[in-house]
Amino acid sequence: MYKSALIKLSGEALSGGDSILDGEILRKIAAQIKKCVNDGINIAVVIGAGNIWRGARQNKISVERVKADHMGMLGTLINCIGMQDYLEKEGVEASVLSAVPVEQFCETYSQEKARRYMNEGRVVLLACGVGYPFFSTDTGMMLRAAELNVDIVLSARAVDGVYDKDPNRYPDAVKYDRLGYDTMLENNLQVMDQTAAALGRDNKIKVLLFSLADPDNIHRVMCGESIGTVIE
Numbered sequence: 001m002y003k004s005a006l007i008k009l010s011g012e013a014l015s016g017g018d019s020i021l022d023g024e025i026l027r028k029i030a031a032q033i034k035k036c037v038n039d040g041i042n043i044a045v046v047i048g049a050g051n052i053w054r055g056a057r058q059n060k061i062s063v064e065r066v067k068a069d070h071m072g073m074l075g076t077l078i079n080c081i082g083m084q085d086y087l088e089k090e091g092v093e094a095s096v097l098s099a100v101p102v103e104q105f106c107e108t109y110s111q112e113k114a115r116r117y118m119n120e121g122r123v124v125l126l127a128c129g130v131g132y133p134f135f136s137t138d139t140g141m142m143l144r145a146a147e148l149n150v151d152i153v154l155s156a157r158a159v160d161g162v163y164d165k166d167p168n169r170y171p172d173a174v175k176y177d178r179l180g181y182d183t184m185l186e187n188n189l190q191v192m193d194q195t196a197a198a199l200g201r202d203n204k205i206k207v208l209l210f211s212l213a214d215p216d217n218i219h220r221v222m223c224g225e226s227i228g229t230v231i232e
Contacts, residue, residue, distance in 0.1 A: 098127040
């Protein structure tokens, strides 16, 4: 179905709920990404940091916003290095590229380098967001998707799609199969922040939001199965 994709993984999805990182979940995700690479799909990955740090909301700790965002960026780097290791254990070449120079740990991001690695069949793990505070991981996801000109963004989360209201609170919540950016913004659906949504709309980025409860969904989506909600 697609020749290139950016996969967004939430940090919480990697934790299994009981620890910072769950090795079995990392292994399963790495195995699914390997299937995509073996199918000839160029892959980039963005990972959130909610399993490690959730900014100023972390356990009522009061940290100034810029410092809190810096801490979140470092959390994404930890997750990317962990995912890199599990990909390499699966025999997949993977490189971590950070928006913030951290030469001791990984290479620094550039659009040209990321595109070259992806075309070589190497999985590119994009760490530290856009390198600046006040930008969410979703905004970083959309910016990198536009820079790398991927065919689709796969947003793997704890929910199985987009609903008109919170399905955990309202049993009559209706799930969208397809959704336009304008509708999402007009109805204030809490799928991503407005900056990320505007980037997606203006650059015509197709996003498929689905559940990572079953990691096999990553490869199923890439094979064209109808899972989750398409935003375009």
